[in-house]
Amino acid sequence: MKKIATIIGTTGVGKSQLGVEICKALGGQVINADAMQVYKGLDIITNKMPMHERLGIQHHLMDFLEPEQEYKVTQFKDDCSNCIESIWHDNQLPVVVGGTNYYVQSLLYQNSLIKGEDVARSPSPEPMPDLDVLPTDDLYQRLQQVDPIMANKWHPSNRRKILRSLQVYYQMGRPQSDIIKDQHTHHERFGSQARFPSIIFWLYADPLQLNPRLDDRVTSMIKTGLFEEIKQLRQRVVEGQVNLPPGQVDEQYQRGLWQAIGYKEFDPYFTALEANALSMEDLDKIKDECTEKMKTATRRYAKRQVQWIRNKLLPTIWNAKQDDVKIYLLDAGDLSLWNTNVRDKAIEVARAFQNGDTLPDPTSLSEAAKTMLTQTELQDTQSRILGWQNHTCPICKTDKGDQLILYGDIEWEQHKKSRWHRKSIKTLKRKAAMDMNRPNAPPPTDD
Structure with missing residues (x-):
């Protein structure tokens, strides 16, 4: 056989x-x-x-x-x-x-x-627009309109997965979530x-055994020529042999070879190196930071x-x-x-x-x-997608001041146990106590 x-x-x-x-x-x-x-x-x-x-x-x-x-x-x-x-x-x-x-x-x-x-x-009755040129925010809004279930699953900055869900919709004339439902039934x-x-x-x-080996391998890759390969790839971009997708650095490196761990992580170092405006000491500091980013990404x-x-x-x-x-x-x-x-x-x-x-x-x-x-x-995967639920933390906020959204039950449970969430709760309680001690503070309610 x-x-x-x-x-x-x-x-x-x-x-x-x-x-x-x-x-x-x-x-x-x-x-x-x-x-x-x-x-x-x-x-x-x-x-x-x-x-x-x-x-x-x-x-x-x-x-x-x-x-x-x-x-x-x-x-x-x-x-x-x-x-x-x-x-x-x-x-x-x-x-x-x-x-x-x-x-x-x-x-x-x-x-x-x-x-x-x-x-x-x-195929979809709507012609497929040129999705690659659209910013990620626009792609996400479009996905929310045509397939809110998949939009609810993906993080708004995950350009690659958002793009894939939209491509499925335009190519097949059906939301990707409907196809997943059919697969689940099958x-x-x-x-x-x-x-x-x-x-x-x-x-x-x-x-505990693997992570030190992964860190050592990153160090070995740098010693044996990783930077030369990154320079080659960057040169291809400069010479116009390849065009990166539009968007921020995190969005650009989500397709093809550009996803390889190392290229994105060392972008700040090579950008600074090519600008030739920093001292060797500052460059070495950036390189060390990028090395740690690559080790973290690998783990x-x-x-x-x-x-x-x-x-x-x-x-x-x-x-x-x-x-x-x-x-x-x-x-x-x-x-x-x-x-x-x-x-x-x-x-x-x-x-x-x-x-x-x-x-x-x-x-x-x-x-x-x-x-x-x-x-x-x-x-199974289909059950998790169909039952996916996002959670908005009523306490924690993003750097932009928006309420923090957690994508899925596992992420939500992990967040509730995180130092960030516990610190936010303490800050909120401390602020509430200070407000209560202010002159003319309103009396507490039963709510």
């Missing part, structure tokens, strides 16, 4: 290394599923595995796109499916490796994407449907990757009607135990999967697996 293996996990956890090791042991080829590594060159900022570490294993869907081009998930799904067929034809095991988890999920399951043929079949009736038998290896490291990205797996991929696997996709968590926290805890276990399980032998219980491989793979009552 034709099967594939997949390796997922956070940035910096060793996915590429395990992919090569499995291919060497079982006879396979790697298919890249990292949205940044599809771009030509720029090996440091996109964290490509060096050629000598690939040990002759063929890698697909890597190093083929120009920096100014975009690569959509639908293109990945089609290209990856073609690669899988080709590798099967060579009687080898396709091993999909990457941290762009929505790429992986779109590949493994039917009905996880809005289909291109639907776009052509039912999943309730038929469950998630896998495209082919698959085994997933989730490389996991506790943040935050790793956290989001784990959240995606737990909140989106795991419920999809557990809610499936058929047991065609199996997931195994491998504890990659202690690198000195890599061969025992990761490599050997992965090869043993992958070989049994390939041969059709009995597979071990996924929760039996480690304590981390027992904790992270224990099934809980997790909502």
Whole structure:
């Protein structure tokens, strides 16, 4: 039976290394599923595995796109499916490796994407305006009009997601939220449907073990040429080879290669450097601040990757009607135990999967697996979107003086426990006490 293996996990956890090791042991080829590594060159900022570490294993869907081009998930799904067929034809095991988890999920399951043929079949009666030139505020107001449910979900400054929801509306003639409702109904009736038998290896490291490694990797990237790659990209913009989307810096870097962690974070440093108006001491201070921003962004990205797996991929696997996709968590926290805890276990399980032998219980491989793979009552993605509710904090305000809006129940619960919220409550109580002590202060009411 034709099967594939997949390796997922956070940035910096060793996915590429395990992919090569499995291919060497079982006879396979790697298919890249990292949205940044599809771009030509720029090996440091996109964290490509060096050629000598690939040990002759063929890698697909890597190093083929120009920096100014975009690569959509639908293109990945089609290209990856073609690669899988080709590798099967060579009687080898396709091993999909990457941290762009929505790429992986779109590949493994039917009905996880809005289909291109639907776009052509039912366009909106309204012609699509040139959305790219509109400021983010205008895009958000437009989305509030045509699809208030999705507008309620996205943060008003998240240009990329707002733009995507509007594109869906104009291309398909229906609000994206309506399509999600249909997908939700379909999943309730038929469950998630896998495209082919698959085994997933989730490389996991506790943040206390992983975060120092991520910080060290940022330092290493800077020493080995990160700045040279950033300069190359900035030069392409100066020479007009690529035009950044309109908007502020945070809005511009939400598409294509410009999302790569490092480019946006070091924008203040290179802007100051190119202006040639600051002392070396001031430049070094800005560089240090930008370095910390990159480390923080990297740690935050790793956290989001784990959240995606737990909140989106795991419920999809557990809610499936058929047991065609199996997931195994491998504890990659202690690198000195890599061969025992990761490599050997992965090869043993992958070989049994390939041969059709009995597979071990996924929760039996480690304590981390027992904790992270224990099934809980997790909502599927569609349910969370349809039940999404924003919260306005009656106490806290933004820098502009507006009431703070929290996007979703989780963010709201976290905010209520935050130092910001507690400090705002103390400030409000202190102000109320001062008002009560003022001469001629109005008496307290029962409200």
